[in-house]
Amino acid sequence: MIEELLPAGVRVAEAFRDLDDEPVYPGEESAAAQAVESRRREFVTARWCAREALAQLGVPPGPILRGERREPVWPAGVVGSITHCAGYRGAAVADAGHLASLGIDAETHAPLPEGVLEAVTVPAERPRLAALAVQDSSVCWDRLLFSAKESVYKAWFPLARRMLGFDEAELTFDPAAAVFRARLLVTGPVSGFTGRWLVKDGLVLTAVTVNAAPAPR
Numbered sequence: 001m002i003e004e005l006l007p008a009g010v011r012v013a014e015a016f017r018d019l020d021d022e023p024v025y026p027g028e029e030s031a032a033a034q035a036v037e038s039r040r041r042e043f044v045t046a047r048w049c050a051r052e053a054l055a056q057l058g059v060p061p062g063p064i065l066r067g068e069r070r071e072p073v074w075p076a077g078v079v080g081s082i083t084h085c086a087g088y089r090g091a092a093v094a095d096a097g098h099l100a101s102l103g104i105d106a107e108t109h110a111p112l113p114e115g116v117l118e119a120v121t122v123p124a125e126r127p128r129l130a131a132l133a134v135q136d137s138s139v140c141w142d143r144l145l146f147s148a149k150e151s152v153y154k155a156w157f158p159l160a161r162r163m164l165g166f167d168e169a170e171l172t173f174d175p176a177a178a179v180f181r182a183r184l185l186v187t188g189p190v191s192g193f194t195g196r197w198l199v200k201d202g203l204v205l206t207a208v209t210v211n212a213a214p215a216p217r
Contacts, residue, residue: 001014001090001198001200001203001205002014002083002092002104002106002205002207003092004198004205005104005197005198005206006104006207007099007209009094009098009099010092010094010099010102010209011053011054011056011057011093011094012090012091013048013049013050013053013090014049014088014090014091015048015088015089015090016087016088017045017087018041018042018044018045018089019044019045020041022048023044024040024043024044025047025048025051025061025063025064027062027063027065028047028064028065031043032044042084045084045089046089046090046091047064049089050064050072050080050082050091053091053092053093057093057094059078059093062075069157069163071157071158074093077096077097078093078094078096079093079096079099079100079101079102080093080094081103081104081151081155082104083104083106083150084106085106085107085108085203086108087108087202087203088203090104091104092104094209096212097212099209099210099211100158100210100211100212100213101156101208101209102154102210103151103152103154103155103156103195103207103208104151104154104205104207104208105147105148105150105205105207106203106204106205107147107150107203107204108143108202108204109140109199110140110143111140111142111143112140112146120145120146121145121166121167122167122185125145125170125171128172128173129142132175138199139199141173144173144180144197144199144204144206145171145173147197147204147205147206148180148182148195148206148208149182150206151195151206151207151208152164152169152171152182152193153169155208155210156184159188159189159190160189162188164184168184168185168186169182169183169184170183170185171183173197178196178197178198179195179196179197180195180206181194181195190210193208195209
């Protein structure tokens with residue numbers, strides 16, 4: 001499903017249930033050692049998706065380790081993103097000569113728990129979400145915003161190498177085009193992102209891609 005949101009050249013692999021018989025990949029044991037069994041299965045399946053996507057780029061299998069902020073460390077020359085939620089695991093990767101960064105996120109399509117909205121929004125976003133809910137009540141706009149900000153962060157971190165808080169990006173949505181735009185409220189390598197979103201089969205999916213700079217002539 002996530003491929004519907006991504007440009008040509010991005011390779012994707014997905015799973016809608018965990019691979020119960022798949023072992024932890026050699027070299028990734030420490031990342032899953034402290035996890036309860038359900039989280040261990042989630043980790044294994046998501047990493048399996050990542051290797052399946054990498055194989056489509058011709059990258060041989062290998063461990064995908066965690067970086068300083070628990071982000072996946074991709075092979076040289078590759079950018080990518082991993083996501084997981086109840087009933088979905090997915091990964092997307094691309095050649096770094098094609099994209100400078102990308103971020104994907106999947107969430108269960110349901111309203112955010114009480115009190116979370118205030119923690120993940122800036123004040124200007126809240127009335128806009130309320131107006132969108134009146135316009136189209138079939139979309140959980142609060143959950144969509146949460147997912148979009150997750151995708152924004154995943155695209156931001158490889159470029160800036162620092163955290164981005166929920167209060168450091170302001171989002172707007174174009175329902176007709178199924179597009180969102182993020183204006184960053186901090187200085188950094190980019191001032192904003194444009195992403196796409198999809199609500200399908202009980203899931204909210206979002207994706208952000210950043211084109212690589214043209215090669216010098």
